[in-house]
Each structure stands twice: as C-alpha cells, then as structure tokens.
Amino acid sequence: MGAGNIARRYHIKGYVTSSEADIVAVTDIVKDVAEQAASEYGITKVYDDFQELLQDDTIDAISICVPNQFHAPITIAALEAGKHVLVEKPVALNLGEAYAMREAAQKNNAIVMVEYPMRFDSGYLKAKRLIDEGYLGDIVLVKGTWCHGGPEMYTKGKWFFSKELAGGGSLIDLGVHSIDILRWLIGDIKDVTGFCSTLTKSIKVEDNAIISLQFKNGTLGLVDTSWSVRSVQVRTEIYGTKGRLLLQDSPVTSIEADFADDLHGKLIIAHTKDTGDNDPHVKCVRHFVRCIAEGMKPDTATLDDGIAALEVIMNVYENNYATKKGNPV
Incomplete structure (x- = not known):
C-alpha cells in the first residue's frame, strides 16, 4: 500500500528477491503512481482504493508505505481482513493508535512487523x-x-x-x-x-x-x-x-x-x-516473508x-x- 519512493526502493525489492513471495497487487491514492510501479515490476493488479485490495482473498500480507497518519487505521483494517502487516516506522501517530494495533494483531492472530532496517x-x-x-x-x-x-x-x-x-x-x-x-x-x-x-x-x-x-x-x-x-x-x-x-x-x-x-x-x-539484495531494508522485508511462510512469530x-x-x-x-x-x- 503506497507505491512511492520507500515502496519501490525497498519493500518491492524485498518481495521480488524472495523465493517465498509473489507480489499480487499494488495500490496508491494516485493511480498513475501505482500503475507505474506495476508496470516496472510486472504486478498484475492495481487498486486505487485500499479497501478493495483488502477484499482480495489471494493476498496474505501487505506492506504499508503511506504517510504516518494512515499507518494505524490501515494496519487495523488489514488485520481485521485477515492479512499480515509490515508497516513503516513510526507505527502510529500516538500511543492510543499503537495499542489498538496490538489489540487487533492479538485478536486476529496475525503478524505485524515494523520496517527497522x-x-x-x-x-x-x-x-x-x-x-x-x-x-x-x-x-x-x-x-x-x-x-x-x-x-x-x-x-x-x-x-x-x-x-x-x-x-x-x-x-x-x-x-x-x-x-x-x-x-x-x-x-x-x-x-x-x-x-x-x-x-x-x-x-x-x-x-x-x-x-x-x-x-x-x-x-x-x-x-x-x-x-x-x-x-x-x-x-x-x-x-x-x-x-x-x-x-x-x-x-x-x-x-x-x-x-x-x-x-x-x-x-x-x-x-x-x-546494497542491492543485501540492503538492510530488503532483508527486513524478506524476514517478514519468512516468518509468514514458516508460521513463526517475528523475533525482531x-x-x-x-x-x-x-x-x-x-x-x-x-x-x-x-x-x-x-x-x-
């Protein structure tokens, strides 16, 4: 979610260099930006509404690469939709939002990781x-x-x-x-x-x-x-x-x-x-994928x-x- 600089430089590269993940879809509030990322990386589905993306049953997990204000509401919505989440830092705007994210993760038995490269x-x-x-x-x-x-x-x-x-x-x-x-x-x-x-x-x-x-x-x-x-x-x-x-x-x-x-x-x-495939941001994304694939809780x-x-x-x-x-x- 979000197809700007951070998503393209780090998150997408982490998924495409992982043998355990395929990128199913990309979304951005500016559809042209999402379409450019989709064209660049061969992503077949493009959404301009994240709620539509969350209804896609072929998606197991999402990366949240949007302005900080939207980290918590999108994370909670994704967890309620049964998705695992990798969210950019900071996790939320305030502690009330952050604690609500933790409650939603526990309720839905889902993985949430923070992009700490x-x-x-x-x-x-x-x-x-x-x-x-x-x-x-x-x-x-x-x-x-x-x-x-x-x-x-x-x-x-x-x-x-x-x-x-x-x-x-x-x-x-x-x-x-x-x-x-x-x-x-x-x-x-x-x-x-x-x-x-x-x-x-x-x-x-x-x-x-x-x-x-x-x-x-x-x-x-x-x-x-x-x-x-x-x-x-x-x-x-x-x-x-x-x-x-x-x-x-x-x-x-x-x-x-x-x-x-x-x-x-x-x-x-x-x-x-x-650099490249060994960039710490990219390795963080791959660790997130590995945790989901192997059914283990993140250790970092x-x-x-x-x-x-x-x-x-x-x-x-x-x-x-x-x-x-x-x-x-």
Whole structure:
C-alpha cells in the first residue's frame, strides 16, 4: 500500500528477491503512481482504493508505505481482513493508535512487523555480537546521531512537515531509528527527557531534537536528530568498561573499535556496504516473508518494538509541544 519512493526502493525489492513471495497487487491514492510501479515490476493488479485490495482473498500480507497518519487505521483494517502487516516506522501517530494495533494483531492472530532496517544491517549485527559476548565489558554510555537536510532532500512530499500527517518532525522521522537500535543493543529504556526545537525551517514540527535516556540496566544514552545538517550523518557510539565501538553510515560502512585489554589503539573493521539484495531494508522485508511462510512469530522488529520506541518519543513530545499552538517550545 503506497507505491512511492520507500515502496519501490525497498519493500518491492524485498518481495521480488524472495523465493517465498509473489507480489499480487499494488495500490496508491494516485493511480498513475501505482500503475507505474506495476508496470516496472510486472504486478498484475492495481487498486486505487485500499479497501478493495483488502477484499482480495489471494493476498496474505501487505506492506504499508503511506504517510504516518494512515499507518494505524490501515494496519487495523488489514488485520481485521485477515492479512499480515509490515508497516513503516513510526507505527502510529500516538500511543492510543499503537495499542489498538496490538489489540487487533492479538485478536486476529496475525503478524505485524515494523520496517527497522538497522536491525538487519551487517555492521549492527556484528556490534550486537560483540556486546552480547562481553568484548566491551559493561556498557555505560551509548549515543545515536541521525541528521540530514530534511525530507525535501529525498521526496517532494510535504506531509513530513505536518504534525497531523506525520506526528512530529525529525525525532519521529529519524530519531525513531536511533532509539530502536539502542534499545535492541542495550535493553529496555527506563526514563527519558529531551528537547525539541524548530531552528531553520518554517514548519510547525521540530527540525532538531536531542534526548537523554536511562536504560533499565543503568546505561545512559543520548540521541540527537536534525533536519538542518546538509551532510548526512548516521553514527552510533557504544562505550563499555573494556572498549568502544563507533558505527558510521546506514548501511554501515565501517566500525571503529577500541579495546582496553590485549588490543591497544584503534581497530578499523571495514565493511562492504550493504546494497542491492543485501540492503538492510530488503532483508527486513524478506524476514517478514519468512516468518509468514514458516508460521513463526517475528523475533525482531516486532510491533512491541515499534510501540516501545513510540513511547519514548511521545514522552518527549508531551513535554515539548504547547497544548494550544501545537508548536515545539
């Protein structure tokens, strides 16, 4: 559902490179866009009404690649129609919607996954193994940065700047990735505080945000996001009592490691960039397909993971947006 940039670059490619799935249909509110995607990928059915698509009994699952405002209502409708769902981040505009999605998934015994590509990135998979196997010792501090010049660098869509359609600005757009990956690497988050500001764009959502985290195991964390930085910066830093990791870019192109024991100085672990069939977004889609085909519950990027990240964001927004004006303060 939705045949724009995200659908074409990642979701569709994930399905066409899977031996366990066929793309049955595509839909978009702009039928020409759906028809272009159908022509490009040999998809036989085109809908301009998602309700018609949900009535198609040949469809087992759907990807939701539409503006944030529609994530929850379309997910719930799909679940009620007996479909499994892969939904783009954030899972919903607010926690009420997110909890309703969870209730619908449980009621209909259906799979819901969230498109969290960093969990499928070869660099982050290596980092998690190093952390879990104790190479860094006790983790005391983590940092996540995700910055670029704003959605206008990648899309013509203006909905990103609408609180009603997007739910917020750079924090819910970019920070959701850093929050999720840090939670995946370290564990559940206990407390959060943060600041949101609109500094460079004439919009009613934040274009910059910074938040501090305390994890249940005591680890401290920082997440910063920006739509004001012209150069793209994606960084994750992990500090432990025995070493440090720095992961750069998404997909990760390098890991810089410092160890305090028998390896002194910096060790640069270079990676071939995950592209094409190995793009983390594509691997996430294929994992979703595999879970359905094998009848297993997802072990990562679950709806509960999506809700946990949204809970952090909503906590920050509750304390940063003026009730009457809806602007970050």
